[in-house]
Amino acid sequence: MFPGIDGFEWTPGHLIFLGIFYTVVAVVFLTLALAAVRAWRSYRANRAEAIRWQADFHDLPARDRACRHALTGEMRERVCELGFDCRRCETHARLLEERPPAQAPAADTEAGGVRLPLDRLYHRGHTWVRPEKDGTVTVGLDELASRLMGTPDRVRLPKAGRRISVNGTGWRMWKHGSDVRVLSPVDGEVAATGGPEAGWYLKVKPAEGRLDARHLLRPDEAAPWMRRELERVQWTLGHSLADGGVMVQNLSEAVPAEAWDAVCAGVFLQV
Amino acid sequence: MTMDTKRKRPARYGMVIDVDRCTGCGACMIACAVENNVPPAQPEATDRTGITWVRVYQIHNGASFPENRTAFVPVMCQQCGHQTPCVSVCPQQAVDVDRETGIVGQMPQRCLGCRYCMAACPYHARYFNWWDPVWPKGMERTLNPAVAPRMRGVVEKCNFCQGRLHAARERAAAAGRAEPKPGEYVPACVEACPTAAITFGDLADENSAAAEQARGGNTFRLLQKLGTEPKVYYRSSRPWVHQVAQQDFGRRKKEEIRG
Amino acid sequence: MDRALISRGVRRCSPRQFLLWLVPWAALAAFGAYSAGLCLVRGLNQTNMDNRFAFGLWIFLDLTVIALGAGAFFTGFLLYILKRHELKAVINSAVVIGFVCYSGAVVVLMVDVGQPLRAWFTFWHPNVHSMLTEVTFCITCYLTVLAIEYLPILLKNRKIRQVPSFLVFEFELHKVMYVLAGVGTFLSFFHQGSLGGLYGVLRGRPFAFREGFAIWPSTFFLFILSAAAAGPAFILLTTWLVSKISRKRLVKLEVMAELGRISGVLLIVYVLAKAVDTLVWINETAPATGFAAHQFYAWRPFGTWILFAEIVVFGLAPALVLLDEKKRQRTGWLVGAAVLVCSGIGLNRFVLTIQTLALPTLPFDAFLSYTPSWQEVGTFLAVIAYGVLVYSLSFRYLPLFPQERELAEVPRVSGD
Numbered sequence: 001m002f003p004g005i006d007g008f009e010w011t012p013g014h015l016i017f018l019g020i021f022y023t024v025v026a027v028v029f030l031t032l033a034l035a036a037v038r039a040w041r042s043y044r045a046n047r048a049e050a051i052r053w054q055a056d057f058h059d060l061p062a063r064d065r066a067c068r069h070a071l072t073g074e075m076r077e078r079v080c081e082l083g084f085d086c087r088r089c090e091t092h093a094r095l096l097e098e099r100p101p102a103q104a105p106a107a108d109t110e111a112g113g114v115r116l117p118l119d120r121l122y123h124r125g126h127t128w129v130r131p132e133k134d135g136t137v138t139v140g141l142d143e144l145a146s147r148l149m150g151t152p153d154r155v156r157l158p159k160a161g162r163r164i165s166v167n168g169t170g171w172r173m174w175k176h177g178s179d180v181r182v183l184s185p186v187d188g189e190v191a192a193t194g195g196p197e198a199g200w201y202l203k204v205k206p207a208e209g210r211l212d213a214r215h216l217l218r219p220d221e222a223a224p225w226m227r228r229e230l231e232r233v234q235w236t237l238g239h240s241l242a243d244g245g246v247m248v249q250n251l252s253e254a255v256p257a258e259a260w261d262a263v264c265a266g267v268f269l270q271v
Numbered sequence: 272m273t274m275d276t277k278r279k280r281p282a283r284y285g286m287v288i289d290v291d292r293c294t295g296c297g298a299c300m301i302a303c304a305v306e307n308n309v310p311p312a313q314p315e316a317t318d319r320t321g322i323t324w325v326r327v328y329q330i331h332n333g334a335s336f337p338e339n340r341t342a343f344v345p346v347m348c349q350q351c352g353h354q355t356p357c358v359s360v361c362p363q364q365a366v367d368v369d370r371e372t373g374i375v376g377q378m379p380q381r382c383l384g385c386r387y388c389m390a391a392c393p394y395h396a397r398y399f400n401w402w403d404p405v406w407p408k409g410m411e412r413t414l415n416p417a418v419a420p421r422m423r424g425v426v427e428k429c430n431f432c433q434g435r436l437h438a439a440r441e442r443a444a445a446a447g448r449a450e451p452k453p454g455e456y457v458p459a460c461v462e463a464c465p466t467a468a469i470t471f472g473d474l475a476d477e478n479s480a481a482a483e484q485a486r487g488g489n490t491f492r493l494l495q496k497l498g499t500e501p502k503v504y505y506r507s508s509r510p511w512v513h514q515v516a517q518q519d520f521g522r523r524k525k526e527e528i529r530g
Numbered sequence: 531m532d533r534a535l536i537s538r539g540v541r542r543c544s545p546r547q548f549l550l551w552l553v554p555w556a557a558l559a560a561f562g563a564y565s566a567g568l569c570l571v572r573g574l575n576q577t578n579m580d581n582r583f584a585f586g587l588w589i590f591l592d593l594t595v596i597a598l599g600a601g602a603f604f605t606g607f608l609l610y611i612l613k614r615h616e617l618k619a620v621i622n623s624a625v626v627i628g629f630v631c632y633s634g635a636v637v638v639l640m641v642d643v644g645q646p647l648r649a650w651f652t653f654w655h656p657n658v659h660s661m662l663t664e665v666t667f668c669i670t671c672y673l674t675v676l677a678i679e680y681l682p683i684l685l686k687n688r689k690i691r692q693v694p695s696f697l698v699f700e701f702e703l704h705k706v707m708y709v710l711a712g713v714g715t716f717l718s719f720f721h722q723g724s725l726g727g728l729y730g731v732l733r734g735r736p737f738a739f740r741e742g743f744a745i746w747p748s749t750f751f752l753f754i755l756s757a758a759a760a761g762p763a764f765i766l767l768t769t770w771l772v773s774k775i776s777r778k779r780l781v782k783l784e785v786m787a788e789l790g791r792i793s794g795v796l797l798i799v800y801v802l803a804k805a806v807d808t809l810v811w812i813n814e815t816a817p818a819t820g821f822a823a824h825q826f827y828a829w830r831p832f833g834t835w836i837l838f839a840e841i842v843v844f845g846l847a848p849a850l851v852l853l854d855e856k857k858r859q860r861t862g863w864l865v866g867a868a869v870l871v872c873s874g875i876g877l878n879r880f881v882l883t884i885q886t887l888a889l890p891t892l893p894f895d896a897f898l899s900y901t902p903s904w905q906e907v908g909t910f911l912a913v914i915a916y917g918v919l920v921y922s923l924s925f926r927y928l929p930l931f932p933q934e935r936e937l938a939e940v941p942r943v944s945g946d
Contacts, residue, residue: 011658013658013659014656014658016658017656017658017663017664017667018656018658021667021671024671024713024716024717025671027709027713028671028674028675028678028710028713031706031709031710031713032678032703034706035699035702035703035705035706036699036702038702038705039695039698039699039701039702039703042698042701042702043694043695043698047698048694048695048697048698049694051697051698051701052691052694052697054701055697055700055701059929059932061933061935061936062936063936177533177534178533179534236539236938258541259541261533261536261538261539262538262539262540262541262935262938264538265538265539265935266539270538270539271537271538271539313575315575317580319580319581319582319583320575320580320581321581322581328892328894328895330894344894346892354733356732356733356734359657359659359660359731360660360661360662360731360732361657361660361662362652362656362657362660362662362663362666363648363651363652363654363655363656363657363663364655364656364657365651381648381651381655382644382645382648383643383644383645383648383649383651383652384574384643384644384645384648385642385643385644385662386579386584386585386643386644387660387662387728389581389584390584390585390729390732390735390886390887391732391733391734391735392734393733393734393735393891393892394734394891394892395581395582395891395892395895397581398581399574399581399584399644400644401573401574401575401580402573402575403573422645423573423644424573424574424643424644424645425644425645426644493892493893494734494820494891494892494893495820496818496819496820497733497734497736497819497820498733498819499733499734515893515894516893516894517893518893518894
């Protein structure tokens with residue numbers, strides 16, 4: 001390089017300048033390489049789904065990340081930091097200990113015209129989980145989500161035997177040109193698939209043989225949450241969903257085309 | 272350079288230009304262009320885009336007839352000897368000061384054409400090749416084989432006819448001498464001047480005619496206060512020439528620039 | 531297809547409308563590319579620069595856009611190093627602006643030099659004493675850093691991030707971003723300064739020459755300060771402009787006010803430093819080189835008004851506005867002050883590049899004027915058009931403003 005050039009001499013100036021310059025170049029490329037290596041490792045370790053949710057959750061507006069205990073009024077203005085994974089949340093565990101859940105309501109509840117059957121648990125991504133007698137769980141879209149999607153234009157369900165994880169991709173749907181990645185409410189292995197006509201989408205063998213439901217909303221908790229969800233849709237739309245007090249049956253037709261993508265994004269927590 | 276031709280003491284080549292002798296004929300400019308293979312100017316070229324390593328400026332004493340007087344000041348690279356403005360700015364060491372001769376050299380083959388040196392030069396003695404050099408058919412046979420023509424997009428300037436220095440050194444070496452004798456190395460402009468207005472020589476050699484003249488009275492250097500220690504001296508016995516050439520700042524009136 | 535590329539939760543105009551917006555800019559860019567092509571193919575004789583006016587419009591453009599692009603490094607510095615999290619709202623936009631400004635400047639520099647293919651010579655036999663070497667090294671490095679910083683924003687595109695490997699890479703890249711922000715800050719400090727030093731070291735140009743500290747003339751430090759002040763102001767201005775053109779709320783007013791405050795604080799420091807520097811220059815530096823400072827302003831139209839405009843109208847005035855907390859709550863004041871700050875930076879760079887070359891140094895020499903040729907203007911316009919195109923595409927398809935989605939949802943009383 002420099003030596004060999006006619007008249008070249010190393011001076012302190014050269015050493016300082018070139019030393020700094022090549023250190024900077026090395027730092028830049030080592031950083032890039034570090035990111036690439038880490039990415040490759042994460043990818044190989046199948047962490048892509050978890051990372052996707054972590055990144056998506058981080059990018060959601062703060063008011064879409066409200067803690068379930070803030071929605072029920074147990075706490076004030078709390079924003080979730082753990083990606084709605086209450087299984088890892090100490091506050092959730094503590095609250096559960098202090099105030100064990102009240103007796104389940106006697107009959108199915110409803111919120112703003114959305115029915116919330118008692119026999120199931122709800123996930124923040126608008127799916128429900130119903131434990132079955134055979135030890136599997138059934139997963140389906142809740143009423144708000146199914147009214148929104150109506151009959152999807154296309155559904156892509158995972159094959160039986162595929163492992164799914166909480167907040168990873170459960171299945172994908174398309175409607176009016178928008179795609180929706182429905183968040184899986186449970187960890188487990190897909191046992192069977194249904195579809196919009198069946199009223200359910202997946203039957204899942206829960207991981208470790210039993211359903212860990214700490215991150216799922218109980219029906220009594222689901223009602224204030226659902227009221228908040230309806231409010232969020234209305235914010236996105238800029239107008240009320242209620243038509244004479246009864247929510248529009250077929251939301252997919254009622255939502256204006258230009259707001260469709262934003263409404264889907266809001267309801268299914270998509271980024 | 273081999274050992275036996277190595278100088279014992281570095282030279283400081285410079286010149287003294289006698290403004291009183293200069294008639295403004297421009298022979299130096301022609302001789303310079305011929306010697307250094309400066310191509311004929313493009314038809315679109317102006318006095319600001321043409322290449323003239325040496326340029327003769329006309330100055331006036333500002334008085335009206337019959338007191339009006341005119342003088343001519345040839346300006347070429349002043350070969351600054353201290354904090355040479357163009358050397359430190361060049362990003363790729365295409366400009367250097369030869370320690371053996373004090374001549375500020377330009378390496379067109381290494382020049383990027385950023386023109387930072389041109390902005391740095393207070394004497395406007397640097398020229399850019401705005402066009403590809405073109406010689407009319409037949410004229411290429413007049414090219415000086417000792418000097419490489421420059422390409423488009425690089426900067427060039429006066430280097431006291433470095434080609435002549437090399438030739439003189441070769442002759443001296445062939446004669447078994449370490450360095451050329453005074454008078455054996457003379458730039459083309461010095462040679463061409465019909466009134467012998469330019470005295471060229473080694474300023475470090477106290478006995479040279481140039482050093483003697485530079486030491487003598489009536490000399491000045493351009494923009495001396497910048498502290499760049501130019502090696503081109505000007506000489507005049509007329510006070511108004513000193514006054515105009517050393518005035519602190521340019522005059523408002525647009526001066527005629529010849530060349 | 532187009533819709534599947536637009537971030538979720540935000541609305542964009544129809545593809546047709548977007549295309550209509552792009553067409554004139556693309557035409558301008560094409561015209562500019564032709565102009566630049568002429569300069570590359572036929573040589574710099576296509577410009578109106580000459581041996582006396584060796585730099586022209588392009589150097590002015592380079593210095594100005596790089597100063598305006600300083601928002602990228604300074605916002606990154608404040609966000610990742612000083613942890614001013616509210617600036618997350620504009621960091622992506624700032625990175626795109628920085629990338630556009632720097633890449634545009636580098637392209638113009640390549641056209642501006644006589645032998646672009648020899649650009650690598652600077653890396654091969656660098657003259658470490660030249661400010662231009664420092665500029666060349668830092669700008670190439672920093673452009674690389676900016677490209678790497680732009681990458682995760684690109685990978686955040688709705689369609690691209692569906693590819694798991696891209697998604698994971700983006701995530702990991704984002705985690706090390708503070709390292710790049712740090713490196714970017716270091717590089718930016720140096721080359722913003724070196725751009726100032728470029729003229730400050732010119733001993734042969736008493737108008738620009740300044741004494742300084744160690745190897746750096748005072749303009750080195752003034753340029754760092756002024757660029758750091760102008761960067762946030764330019765981000766404020768562009769955010770407001772994009773918001774107006776797209777008719778969307780993009781960031782909360784408090785973010786705009788914070789940008790204004792940062793700009794104001796730095797600007798007042800700059801104005802004071804500049805005033806001190808000017809006084810030292812008038813009383814010490816210029817006389818020492820044999821020139822009285824008032825002589826520099828004896829040439830029309832470059833009178834002393836330029837000094838007044840630079841320091842008071844475009845310096846002190848916007849600084850006082852931006853330091854006033856009440857005025858900062860008004861978009862009109864904020865944007866007005868930002869316009870002044872950005873114009874002031876332009877004027878400062880203009881004075882240093884163009885006025886320096888126009889003033890004669892030889893006592894028997896004349897004041898020079900220069901008008902850029904259409905090829906120069908075309909290339910200049912191409913950089914602007916290129917910037918608008920890249921920014922428009924980025925704005926449409928990439929999540930530049932994280933708060934936009936939230937701000938688009940206006941809570942209203944139900945039933946209205």
